[in-house]
Amino acid sequence: MKLIYFAWVRERIGKADEEIDLPEGVATIRELIDFLKTRGEEYEAAFEFPEVIRAAIDHEHVEHSEKIGAAREIALFPPMTGG
């Protein structure tokens, strides 16, 4: 599965995207973020305040409670500031 990061989430993790294999028991966005935080301090820094992180599955906004299911691409990013 492809993970893609933007803005300061991307900067803190130090990469724009990566392929990962989801471990057993990671079924939702919330569980995905909790799992990523175990992968090192750059991830801890990016997801220090998980409640502000926004997520999209295959280009659609989703809540943290959303099931990942057969997602192809999951994006994690800060609140948007366009316009």
Add this chain to the structure above:
Amino acid sequence: MKLIYFAWVRERIGKADEEIDLPEGVATIRELIDFLKTRGEEYEAAFEFPEVIRAAIDHEHVEHSEKIGAAREIALFPPMTGG
């Protein structure tokens, strides 16, 4: 004093402007309109419903109760429909 008319007020009266001498006793816009109505059927047609007529003295909107005073130019016209 110069009177100037617009839109269907102008069309009904049949002229765009005219010079008039105000008779004694015509002190406000309301009295001016009443006076003009005595000047012929074209004026009667233009001012059939005086309450819809808008007025300006020297380019400033005024109420019918406004005193004419030393006005240089009085305009009478229908409600505006620009924009």
Add this chain to the structure above:
Amino acid sequence: MPAAPLIEIRVQAGDFDVSAEIDALTKGRADIGGVASFIGLCRDEGGALSALELEHYPGMAERAIRAIAEEAVARFALSAILAVHRYGKIAPGGNIVLVAAAAGHRHAAFEGAEFLMDYLKTEAPFWKKEHMADGTSGDWVSAKDADDSARDRWKGRS
């Protein structure tokens, strides 16, 4: 110190170029976050109209719009405001009026532009006459209660 607000009001027969007008509003300034604008166009009313003819009161028309624009600038703390209103015969699809309001933030810009349009429609001395597609002379457009209501919703608001 911010520059003094720019107020640009014109009444003209000719058409206007939207990009050029808006560029002139913001030119040389970097404190403007947004420009809201509105273009009023001539509709053909389902094919019934061949043109609208705009009559205006020269002198008063510009003065009345300027007074509304000055109130909008003060009320919404605008950086710049523009109104260009055409007169004469305008074919369906043609431009009638352009207003634009520039401000630090978008909500003030939107409010400024809508305020200016609402007052302009009811307080500026312009009148529209319809010319019909079948060659007959049409009526003068009637003032709409909805336009008075649109203007009056600004009253009593800070």
Add this chain to the structure above:
Amino acid sequence: MPAAPLIEIRVQAGDFDVSAEIDALTKGRADIGGVASFIGLCRDEGGALSALELEHYPGMAERAIRAIAEEAVARFALSAILAVHRYGKIAPGGNIVLVAAAAGHRHAAFEGAEFLMDYLKTEAPFWKKEHMADGTSGDWVSAKDADDSARDRWKGRS
């Protein structure tokens, strides 16, 4: 029968021409009475900024804006709607975004454009990073509660 609503959404690095974009919205139609538009510009924040850098999520950005635009068209019965959002480095005074909404009457056009801006700011995947005039790397712009409030005022309204 009125033409189907035109929905034009673009995400691009290059600048846009406001007149050309709006002309394309109304071209060949005579049922549009007004076009309301908004241009978002890069401010220099009192001289502190040398540029804003806009990051976006390719693919999702256009898709998210299109979804908002489609809702605006349905909600306000718009004839046409346009959004052009830039990405990359933009200098103070430069254009960031253009939205425009065309309708039979002006109030729907204004509401359509403001609705699109309010949702675009909070729902479209763009992020702004500041580059400082003194050469230092600036911060990512924080999302504003005011922008969430601006979006939320449309909820529950018909």
